[in-house]
Amino acid sequence: MSNQELTFGEEEFIVSKTDLNGKITYGNSLFIEMSGYDELSLLDKPHNILRHEDMPSVVFKLLWSRIKEGKEIFAYVKNKTKNGDFYWVFAHVTPSFDTDRKISNYHSVRRKPTQKALDVIKPLYATLLQKEKTGGINVSEAALNQLLKEKGVSYDEFILSL
Numbered sequence: 001m002s003n004q005e006l007t008f009g010e011e012e013f014i015v016s017k018t019d020l021n022g023k024i025t026y027g028n029s030l031f032i033e034m035s036g037y038d039e040l041s042l043l044d045k046p047h048n049i050l051r052h053e054d055m056p057s058v059v060f061k062l063l064w065s066r067i068k069e070g071k072e073i074f075a076y077v078k079n080k081t082k083n084g085d086f087y088w089v090f091a092h093v094t095p096s097f098d099t100d101r102k103i104s105n106y107h108s109v110r111r112k113p114t115q116k117a118l119d120v121i122k123p124l125y126a127t128l129l130q131k132e133k134t135g136g137i138n139v140s141e142a143a144l145n146q147l148l149k150e151k152g153v154s155y156d157e158f159i160l161s162l
């Protein structure tokens with residue numbers, strides 16, 4: 001397995017859409033290219049096909065609770081490609097609504113993260129992951145909330161300040 005970091009251009013966007021269960025229904029050409037899979041292998045697959053084991057689960061827990069409530073979220077995510085390479089993204093994930101205001105699907109647009117943000121996120125995620133491995137997701141969630149409390153900011157304020 002390769003373990004190289006891949007990057008993409010500052011002016012580029014990685015886009016995907018999922019159904020209500022997080023199964024991929026669309027990926028733009030950059031999404032497909034970065035993933036290392038061909039389009040047919042991605043469509044209808046759970047989005048966690050790209051999940052990297054360095055990602056703390058608490059980030060995805062927060063993501064799903066927010067989008068299921070009909071709200072948007074921003075998150076830094078490390079993704080794994082088919083051959084084990086990885087790439088970091090700054091993701092915006094949001095629900096789409098049908099005419100009855102019911103959530104119909106989900107949509108994500110990702111940009112290249114800044115080094116300045118990754119310098120904060122990488123050690124934070126490493127800490128959260130460690131806590132998850134030893135104490136479970138409740139412990140990492142408590143640690144994240146404690147950090148935000150100490151800083152006196154919400155998750156959104158923290159993420160958007162990086």
Ligand SMILES: Cc1cc2nc3c(=O)[nH]c(=O)nc-3n(C[C@H](O)[C@H](O)[C@H](O)COP(=O)(O)O)c2cc1C
Pocket residue numbers: 016017018022046047048049050051052057060064067077078079093094106107108
């Ligand atoms: C629109 C959308 C985009 C997503 N994009 C990613 C992604 O790029 N990488 C990723 O690991 N998870 C992504 N997720 C979250 C996955 O659905 C999943 O929760 C995550 O990979 C963790 O896997 P698990 O829930 O099986 O633990 C996305 C979810 C949605 C709704």
